[in-house]
Amino acid sequence: MTPGRPTTLAAGRIAVRRASRETRAWLRWHWDHGQNLPPAATPSVVVTDEGAGEPPPSAEVRIARGDRDAMEWAGAGDEWWGGELGRSVRLVLGGAPFEVHACSPVRPEGGTHWLAVHLALTEAMRAGGYLPMHAAVIERAGVATAIVGPSGAGKSTAAMAAARRGWRVVAEDLAWVDPGAMTVHRWDRGIRLHDDSYRRLGAERGARAPHRDEGGKRRLPYAGLGDAGSCSSATLAHLVVLGPREDGATRREPLAPRDRVRALWEATGAPFTDRGRAMAAAGVQRLLEELSFELVRVGSDSAFPAGR
């Protein structure tokens, strides 16, 4: 990306205009996974470095939650401010395309600025009809199963087991879901593994030069998984909630309707704008109607996911 030149991300859904070099570099690393989404004819979101201005004195305050952090946003209706000093990023969802105004961060490390850019883009994607989903997603014969559960429930372990048992791993941790098309699309860069798992699986696959994430895990790129990493999009048909591990045999149970609702909202996150909430609610409603749901308590036999 060259500063000053328009660039698109997320398969043409996000257009970057008049952004600083550091903003473009950040976007390229964190949001340039466009090859995994179906191409969009026109952008639904525009990012610029125009001044974000300030929220009005009467602004309402809402909380937006990221993967690890929460942030206050001030605003009303379709216009919201967040980030450093509460106003380094402005999100406008009132027109078409949506707008994210992101100046350069005040502090060199960015402080809360980059989190705000990330949350604004995620909310804009929600408002455009896509649901972010925290899940391990595995695929067989074109049909995907999303595996959800709290951190530490065993999603990554299940993804690794699936790769060994003939499944392909669409995503280890993060994906986009298009509820209109009932498709799921990879939005991460590889499987993250603890050192012992990395040594075992990475050696099997001949992986080199691992990148460590903030939590100390090593990332094995999907390309290093061979055929098991070759599927980045699929039709989403099943959702499995991982329960606590148990001794004995793996157990599968139906999931009650209210638990389905909770699982979907916890996996897709809480929107903080009215427009994002309305679109996400419609998406969750569609997933409730179309997906099959199951609660799986993985036992000491580790019989999930089942092999071919």
Next chain:
Amino acid sequence: MTLPSQNRRVQPAAGILATDLGDEMVLLDPDTGMMFGLNGTGRLMWTHLERCTVGELATRLAESFDVEPTRAAADVDALLGELLARGLARELTE
């Protein structure tokens, strides 16, 4: 508990995630993780909460479920009281 003024307005609280299961409306507060289920009458009220006054809600309830207006008004009052107490709704002030 005194019956509410007919012109009072109560709105869904910001951030509450409502999901319609057909025979039940499920409300989820993402801040607390608390879930709350609304039956048929509660579902009807929630659906019209943003557009109706308390009096209009009672009228809709009476018409839809064929109950006496005073009974409908009491039901509306009771449910709104519970929604407000649980932080799932907020009262609009003039």
